[in-house]
Amino acid sequence: MPDGRADGRRVTHDDLGAWLIKGNADLVDLAGRFARDPRVTGWCVRPGYRARLMRAGQPVVFWASGSRGRLPYGVWGIGRLTGEPVPGGEPGAPWTVPLDLTVLPGPRRLHRDRLRADPRLAGLEVFRQPQAANPSYLTRAQFTALADHLPGAADVGSGATSAPAAW
Numbered sequence: 001m002p003d004g005r006a007d008g009r010r011v012t013h014d015d016l017g018a019w020l021i022k023g024n025a026d027l028v029d030l031a032g033r034f035a036r037d038p039r040v041t042g043w044c045v046r047p048g049y050r051a052r053l054m055r056a057g058q059p060v061v062f063w064a065s066g067s068r069g070r071l072p073y074g075v076w077g078i079g080r081l082t083g084e085p086v087p088g089g090e091p092g093a094p095w096t097v098p099l100d101l102t103v104l105p106g107p108r109r110l111h112r113d114r115l116r117a118d119p120r121l122a123g124l125e126v127f128r129q130p131q132a133a134n135p136s137y138l139t140r141a142q143f144t145a146l147a148d149h150l151p152g153a154a155d156v157g158s159g160a161t162s163a164p165a166a167w
Contacts, residue, residue, distance in 0.1 A: 011050055017143025018059035019081065020126055020136040021045065021097070025073065026066035034103040040077065041101075044094035046133035051085045051095050054135065061138065061146070062101055063126055064109075074112035075150065077103035097135070110149050120145035 021043045023030050040062065045051045062077035079101025086096050115121045125136045138146060 011053065011137050013053060015139050016053070016058070017138040017140040018061050018078075018146075019054060019097075020061045020063050020124075020138055021099075021134045022063045022065050022126065022136065024066055025064045025071055030064055030076075031071060031106075034076070038077070038103040038105075039101070040079070040099050040103065041082075042096045042098050043134065045085050045097050045135045047085075047087065047092070047095050050135050050137070051097070054081055054085050054097055056081055056083050059143065060097075060099060060101055060135075061143075062103060063136070065126075065130060072106070072109055072111040074115055075104075075110040075146070077101050078150065110146075114149065115146070118145060118149070 023043075025031060043062075045054070058081045060079055060081055061075055062079075064071065064073050064076045066073050079099055081097060082100050083098040086098070088094050088096070112127075115124065116127060121142055124138065124142060125132065129136075
């Protein structure tokens with residue numbers, strides 16, 4: 001279902017826990033890029049109603065995707081939006097959303113199998129529609145559940161201005 005939730009409801013501010021942006025580590029050397037610099041200041045998103053809901057201060061989760069055997073794909077980072085998405089120069093071009101996001105060191109990243117095993121997270125949109133365009137999302141309940149697996153995530157969701165120093 002384009003731009004909507006699988007259950008027929010659209011994403012709203014009332015139930016938004018965090019945005020989820022994805023990068024395909026099979027197409028781009030994300031591991032190498034983030035080893036050099038774990039800070040992410042912007043990412044492409046698809047124009048549409050979801051991008052128009054994005055606001056400064058909202059939590060964002062970075063999801064690395066790709067083939068199942070090469071790297072521990074799943075949640076690689078967390079942060080906040082620092083502004084609204086900026087439209088691309090051409091009609092239909094991707095928009096860029098400004099971020100303050102830190103990619104976690106390899107051992108701290110959350111493998112998708114661990115998240116899928118948690119019944120509170122097994123229904124994540126990124127599992128149901130892995131090929132969907134950016135941005136995806138987590139509900140409030142899902143973001144709360146994610147915080148149980150990722151110490152410091154609750155600080156981002158509570159309005160903290162930056163990622164915890166332990167990241």
